[in-house]
Amino acid sequence: MAVLTIKDLHVSVEGKEILKGVNLEVKGGEIHAIMGPNGTGKSTLSSAIMGHPKYEVTKGSITLDGQNVLEMEVDERARAGLFLAMQYPSEISGITNADFLRAAINARLGEGNEISLMKFIRKLDEKMAFLEMNPDMAHRYLNEGFSGGEKKRNEILQLMMLEPKIAILDEIDSGLDIDALKIVSKGINEMRSSEFGCLIITHYQRLLNYITPDYV
Template sequence: MADLEIKNLKVAVEDKTILNGVNLHIKDGEVHALMGPNGTGKSTLSETIMGNPRYTITDGQILLNGKDITKMSVDQRARAGVFLAMQYPREVAGVSNANFIHSAMNARSNGKPVPVLKFLQDLQHNMKFLDIPDEYADRGLNEDFSGGEKKRNEILQMMMLKPSMAILDEIDSGLDIDALKVVAKGINAMRSDKFSCLMVTHYQRLLNYVVPDFVHVMVDGKIVKDGGPELAKELEKTGYEGFEKEAEKG
């Protein structure tokens, strides 16, 4: 289970304020979508929850199941259940995809190693589910993967690591429609009362396949509107212009 509550979060990068007091509450089993124009702070919020050292919290709290995680290191947050599917996954060719995922699972299993056979069975099953060819298990981590393959591999890692709170930062960018459907299938397979999710996206398209419980619009480092799935559809028609003008007046 995961209950993520963000209170009045203010974040700066190199003295430039990006988030101006974000409030957001994601409860157990809920899927939220965070939408908004470019450069508005969506990725900053995602990275700050994960603990990317580039971002400095100047005010506010991030509570995971009631506990402030802002002082925790990146790996501690991950072991506490937070997962970030990154916009630009890194390539680390010296470790194989399978070994990396297995190491990550072992790191999260409180000193009890995950049995290799069970791991391989799960890996094979999930790779098949996501239409990832077998040989990708032995390739270097994201090594020479295409943009779409990297995104798929992020979802594979999520399915294997089973986080309680997943943040998906533009998981739909650069995907063709078939790949988008596969990625959506992966996210939907995770949905349960033990899995909460924040999907960051520009477009309504992903939300046709993964229907969120709540939609938030972020402009200029603040969440300016909350609603249900219908809000995303409305945005598709009207765009963000109205919200941006509001923010400028604001």
Template sequence: MAKPVLKIEDLHVAIDGREIIRGLDLTVQGGEVHAIMGPNGTGKSTLAQALMGHPRYEVTKGTVTLDGKDLLAMGVDERSRAGLFLAMQYPSEVSGVKTSDFLRAAINARRGEGNEIPIMQFIRKLDTAMKTLEMPQEMLSRYLNEGFSGGEKKRNEILQMKMLEPRIAILDEIDSGLDIDAIRIVAEGVGSMLTDEFGVLMITHYQRLLNYIRPHFVHVMMNGRIVKSGGPELAERLEAEGYDWLKEELGIELEHEETDTTVSQEA
């Protein structure tokens, strides 16, 4: 199978008529880990949700393709079946739906009718993934994310990613609310999937996640654009010195101080 390619060109995204992303270009390929960093309110989560197709985020300009296909023309579920995955910052709690039943339905949704995953194969795969993530079996019989701690929800996101085997995964602040042990486990879970057929776009505030998942590229977002790109050393400098030097260097004033995550899950 060919390397996956997610290609974003001149993307503009608005929420309720207000433009949040203002001309963003980025290409993520299989085998690559990209980290997007930046202060709160600069559009990082907006980028993630817009790529996934959240109905509240309106793409006003630009193109996005996945493996050459027009991603923006696809519905949310089609994007997922095409190989895109979004590990959410705030996953929904869904009462009454068992995690294992949901996972099986999601896998079968991409395999299609008549080609459902054999139950034993599903169980084995699930078992392996849960061991890697050090998740207890009983989580499977609990309702999806209901009453899960922040850390359990994040692990559950990565579990879903491992089960669905996307081509490109976006991890939206997968490290927030996790202690160091959990970050290590989650990062190993992601790292173990890295091949030429899998690319990652990580959104994070903190360098510490990058100690566990070494990015090939680091991008800084401000005011809805990528303002600087570099290697891992860029993240290290941001961790040590903050964003002020960069703002100064580029002559940028931040426009919104409120966080962009407050609307990220609202439909």
């Protein structure tokens, strides 16, 4: 069972302390929700966990299954099983959704354990159908020209394809209409298992109408 443990975490941005002693433990099988207005440090926490260079950890620890996350580069954190769905996903021209996902999966699996093309295609088709995504989106450049709702749905597709140990979903519900919110929630609920833990960061109660967290 995966365990993300944060102890006495202090984080500063440009010399200003934003987080002042955060303690949190997210285990496989659990969904945690952090709610609150802008400026309270919610996104600072997610960025610090994933190693954004702007956010300086001045005190405390972050471990994943006992491994020191703070000693890992960003790509090492992802390969170890951490996943961040960003509030504003980047658009990347020149690489298709499908190529990006296959490369990311193979990076996680490691050399010699790569997913076969046929297995990848079957899995991608299955997850896109589950999320009611147009199959053509697999062949479009990553998030380029996507609507806000399509970008958020694409983040959940990445989550379901990569199957991380711990996911941090930073305002995944922001800007979604009710239909898109239901589909995104369906994807998150589908991931529930003893091998998967989730930290949801949100402003709004409405997401929790469709996802029942274990801790708020």
